[in-house]
Amino acid sequence: MTEIVPGAEALRGLATELTDLLRLRSLPIGMKLFEDPAALDAIPGLRRPKQGAEFSTCQLVTQARIAGLTLGIVHDNLRPNSNCGGIVGLNAPGEDFLSGKRMTGVWFENQAAAAAHQRDMPRVPAGRYHALVCSPLRAARLDPPDIVMFYGTPGQMILFVNGLQWKSYKRYDFSITGESACADSWGHALKTREVSLSIPCYAERRYGGVADDEMLMALPPPELARAVEGLKGLAKAGLRYPIPPYGAFADPAEGMAKSYG
Numbered sequence: 001m002t003e004i005v006p007g008a009e010a011l012r013g014l015a016t017e018l019t020d021l022l023r024l025r026s027l028p029i030g031m032k033l034f035e036d037p038a039a040l041d042a043i044p045g046l047r048r049p050k051q052g053a054e055f056s057t058c059q060l061v062t063q064a065r066i067a068g069l070t071l072g073i074v075h076d077n078l079r080p081n082s083n084c085g086g087i088v089g090l091n092a093p094g095e096d097f098l099s100g101k102r103m104t105g106v107w108f109e110n111q112a113a114a115a116a117h118q119r120d121m122p123r124v125p126a127g128r129y130h131a132l133v134c135s136p137l138r139a140a141r142l143d144p145p146d147i148v149m150f151y152g153t154p155g156q157m158i159l160f161v162n163g164l165q166w167k168s169y170k171r172y173d174f175s176i177t178g179e180s181a182c183a184d185s186w187g188h189a190l191k192t193r194e195v196s197l198s199i200p201c202y203a204e205r206r207y208g209g210v211a212d213d214e215m216l217m218a219l220p221p222p223e224l225a226r227a228v229e230g231l232k233g234l235a236k237a238g239l240r241y242p243i244p245p246y247g248a249f250a251d252p253a254e255g256m257a258k259s260y261g
Helices: 008-022 039-044 057-067 083-088 110-120 154-164 186-192 204-205 221-235 253-260
Strands: 028-036 073-074 131-136 147-152 195-198 215-219
Touching: 008 057, 008 147, 008 154, 028 039, 028 057, 028 073, 028 154, 028 186, 039 131, 057 073, 057 131, 057 147, 083 186, 083 215, 147 154, 147 186, 147 221, 154 215, 154 221, 186 195, 215 221
Parallel strands: none
Antiparallel strands: 028 131, 028 147, 073 131, 147 215, 195 215
């Protein structure tokens, strides 16, 4: 059975529904890789960094989801041979990173641990893609994006996963890289086209401005459509966000009877 990929306009509507259903604090966004950087010229409203300016990819994501910007970058906008570009396939990390040398004594006590961290990191293979764009789904400027992403609290994320499981159950296993958690979210989702949930790392919080209670969901566009349909089904069953606390000292029988009979 062929999977239907929602177009830009459909994703605009899904983003609005998702925001309403989960009461999200920031905008759902799309991310797309391009083989030819010249393709960015055709994207309306696209902003490009000034020549020589360097970004971390978590800063790029934050500008899209908080300020609502559509931003495009190429390899030269990322620190050369770094993990930022390496995660999304815009460069190949250099030996300083892959050997663990850069993170030894910072995130890891020894170079063997630091090198193991690099080996296990999900990355889009380098060589094929040469540009990346992030844009709010409400702008409908990526048709379609490779993946969609949104930030939310743990409560919002578990209900979203419940929505994914509403019609067709699947058990999800999510990875934790530790530092460089963008590998677990957009890196893993871009590489595998699978649902990817991450706990944002220190760098995402320090440089990307991610809030202390936020997690990040990244997934292919068809999965967003499936989850929104599931969230609507859950809402009809009385399971909605925010989740009202019943009380740790109250007899749960009456509350459970409403759901389970």
